[in-house]
Amino acid sequence: MATIADVARAAGVSPSTVSYALSGKRPVSDETRRRIERSVAELGYHPNAGARALAGKRAHIIALAVPLRTDVYVPIMMEIATSVTVAARKHSYDVLLITNDEGPDGIRRLTASGLADGVILMDVELDDKRIPALGKMQAALIGLPEAPGGLSCVDHDFAAAGALCADHLADLGHRDVAFIGYAPGIYRRHAGYAERTLVGFRARAQEHGLRFLHRPCEGTYEGTAGALGRILADRPETTGFVVQNEGAIGPLLNLLRTSGRTVPEDASVIALCPERLAEQYTPALTAVTGSAKELGRIAVEQVMSRISASMCGEQPADDLVLLPPTLTIRESTGPI
Amino acid sequence: MATIADVARAAGVSPSTVSYALSGKRPVSDETRRRIERSVAELGYHPNAGARALAGKRAHIIALAVPLRTDVYVPIMMEIATSVTVAARKHSYDVLLITNDEGPDGIRRLTASGLADGVILMDVELDDKRIPALGKMQAALIGLPEAPGGLSCVDHDFAAAGALCADHLADLGHRDVAFIGYAPGIYRRHAGYAERTLVGFRARAQEHGLRFLHRPCEGTYEGTAGALGRILADRPETTGFVVQNEGAIGPLLNLLRTSGRTVPEDASVIALCPERLAEQYTPALTAVTGSAKELGRIAVEQVMSRISASMCGEQPADDLVLLPPTLTIRESTGPI
DNA sequence: CGCGGTCGTCGAAGCGCTTCAATGTTGCCG
DNA sequence: CGGCAACATTGAAGCGCTTCGACGACCGCG
Incomplete structure (x- = not known):
């Protein structure tokens, strides 16, 4: 060599x-x-990477902490992971994968060994136990913790996404709408994305004078049937549906059909989900989407800027980026 | 520090x-x-990782080359990635992520810089251009290339999986069966897994004296409708279906239902897909599955043993592991 | 009692790079 | 034409670790 x-x-x-x-x-x-x-x-x-790291005091590696949880839509995780890797390479950085099963200790190990110059934490929870372990390690969080003090964060603007759904349904003339959300456990855990979407939707729905129901929902056929059943029982005049649970989308469409409602003539369905998913249903779903690629790219920029700041002895500035969502109108929503 | x-x-x-x-x-x-x-x-x-790598002549890092392609079932990739990471940690190794968009050069860079001691190549194609770039780097391949000479490989035993499908349908008394495969492009590309499954299925089907059709199929509703239409036109007495295309499963079930065939009374469906997928349909699918976790774990063992061999100055032994598939009988297959 | 052999420990060299202080070289100004 | 920049280049130190050879202490054996 x-x-x-x-x-x-x-x-x-x-x-x-x-x-x-x-x-x-x-x-x-x-x-x-x-x-x-x-x-x-x-x-x-x-x-030689080792020699460079030793002499230069930086490893040219950032760590990416992926969740082990599988109740999230996995392809998104993969998309973020690859966009992080690609973006990091643009800065001549490589990406080290760490999983949660090592827990906070994994992060401590990286910090102490100088293996990585920075970390990107994916799927950050409101009260994430990995955050205290960060110590002096430069980090960017994908997702919003309760107290982002001094950290850089990037996430979808879920509140805006929720609001966009309310806008669209209101514009189409719907007066009674339902929000079919994630499993109850997710709300109980106070997952930020779930709550923020709901808050954004609720606020805007009220501004528009919409009446609405929120129903948490397991992402299964039975769960969806239960949620929809209760919605139609409580408020049969409901014509607008917002779904945020990927697993509930297919069942919901089937159930609406079998209950004699045609989409979009009798009922409008708007999904909060990735493009690819929205396109593969029949009818193709009107959806509110954020870019996962962008999430990864920005997180990398954030760590990079923090790393170079800290190398110059400066205090890295914290930074909060909320990516605006996009509404793509397809075949599942229409005027009432 | x-x-x-x-x-x-x-x-x-x-x-x-x-x-x-x-x-x-x-x-x-x-x-x-x-x-x-x-x-x-x-x-x-x-x-300190850098110092250790420099003095000890090994980085304690293996690289994982993930595909960028999205025509594969992504959660599997993620599952392999996490199992690789977990298995590597058991050996005190970390995992570096590299994507294909750097191409073979990425691998050369790792080799030359001593950043990684070994590589795991995921989703290896029959004639993979990354293989020549490996050089003296210790590697394990997930998937089987045309010429595995001197390399370590691990993959599902797709031929056995195909055979298992034929066995099960034959046991249940089916005489006319159809194999709904991947998109034609995949066969044209000679993807090993697709071909091997088919070969295994075909051979065993013939042993059992089954008559069968193979229909490549895009993973869309229209694609599946076309494939099924041709099957039922060519051989209306077909009662057993094997699906290897994840995207075709949902459509197939719907189409069978709308064509008046009840599963499993009138037609049996057996899927070649991950457990999780098989379980989420109604009826739950009888499926032939391999363990993605195992794939990752074994690949790690293979690189590790090669790395330690090469450290001792020995010639690392090549190794080929084909993981036996499992048949899980659920609700979608029955006697005819 | 002396000799060889373990066993546990140490000092020093060196891995390949970055970076600092210092050196040589050139060009420009007064 | 002397002196001082500015520029280009260099030698050497040192990053934190592993590893080799050596050394002293201690053991049992003849």
């Missing part, structure tokens, strides 16, 4: 010059730089 | 003794070891 000394010898300069030429931290004459670049290419030189 | 020297000072020994105590590469008296362990705990010492 070629070392920096090999390159230096081949280019007829000293190792330090090669280092400076490659890092650009000091000016190097064009002539010298060219010779060095040629030698690097010829020898297929790549700096 | 505490260093090995700090620990040594606190324990009243030399740094090398601490190193030996922690690695166990040389005997250390119980008394000394205890003092060292106490100091380690008190100081919260974790060896």
Whole structure:
């Protein structure tokens, strides 16, 4: 394996010059730089990661803490993971995967060993036990904790998404609407995304003078049947439905059909879910969506900026980004 | 951050003794070891990863190359990724994520920089362009390439899975069966898993004297409708269906129902898909499954054994593991 | 009692890189 | 033409760890 000394010898300069030429931290004459670049290419030189980390005091690695939980829509997690990896590479960083089963200790280990310069925490809960473990480690959170003090966070603007749903249904003339949400356990756990969506929806629905019901719902056929049954029993005049539980979408459409309601003529359904999911139903679903890719990309920018700030001895600025959602009108909503 | 020297000072020994105590590469008296362990705990010492990699000539990191493709069932990928991470941690290894968009160069970079000691390639194709880039890097492949010469591979035994389907349908008395496969493009690409399943199914079906049709099928409602339509037109007496395309399962069940066939009374459906998927349909699907977790675990064992072999100067043995599939009988198959 | 052999410990070298202080070189101004 | 920048380059130190060879202490054996 070629070392920096090999390159230096081949280019007829000293190792330090090669280092400076490659890092650009000091000016190097064009002539010298060219010779060095040629030698690097010829020898297929790549700096040794360990040595670089040791001497340079940064590992050029960020850690990505993925959840083990499976009650979230997994493809989204994967999408975020790949967008994080791609975005990190743009900064010449690599991505280390850590799972929750090591718990907060995993994060402590990274901090203490200098393996990673920063962390991205996915699927952050309101009161996430991983946050205290961060210590001095630079971090970006995907999801909003209760107390984001001094941390960088990025998330979908779920409140805006909820509001968008209310707007759309109100615009179409619906007066009685129902919100079919996540499983009760999720609300009990005070998952931020679930609550914020609901709050946004509720507020805007009230502004529009809509009457509405919220029904938590397990993402199963039976769960959905129960939720829908109670909605139609409590308020049979309901014509607008908002679903935030991926598992309930298919059942809901079937149940509406079998109860004699045609979508979108008799009932409008609007989903809070990824594009791909919304498109694969019949009828294709009007949906409010956020970009998972964007989430990952921004989280990377946030850690990167924190890392470079902390390298310069500055106090990294905290930062909160809420990504605006998009409403895509498809075939499942219509005027009443 | 505490260093090995700090620990040594606190324990009243030399740094090398601490190193030996922690690695166990040389005997250390119980008394000394205890003092060292106490100091380690008190100081919260974790060896610096960079220094360890530099001096020890191994990074304690394996890379995991995940596909960017989305025409595979993503949760499986995620499951493999987490099981790899968990298994790697058991060996005190961490996992670095690399995506295909860097292509073979990404792998070359890892090899040259010594960032990773080994690689696991997921979703390996028959003629995978990443394989030549491996060079001297220790690797395990998840999936079977055309020429696994000298490499370690692990995959589901798709042929056995296909055979299991044929067995089950034959046992139940079905004589005319259909295999609803992946999209034609997948067969044209000669994806190993698709072909092997089909081969295994075909051979066993013939042994049982079954008559059967194979229909590639896009994973959409329309695609499935077309495939099923042709099957029922060509051979209306077909009563057994094997589906290997996740996207076709839902549509198939609906289509059978609307064509007046009750499952499992009039037609049996057996799916080649993950458990979780099979369970969520009504009726719950009889399915042939392999364990994704196991795939990841074994791949890790394979790289680990190769890494330690190569550290000892031995030639790592190649290894091929095909995981036997399991048939889980649920509600979608019955005697005819 | 002396010799070889363990056993436990230590000092020092070195892994490949970054970075600082210092050196040599050139060019410009007064 | 002397002196002082500014620039390009270098040697050497050191990051924190592993590992090798060496050393002293202690044991049992002849």
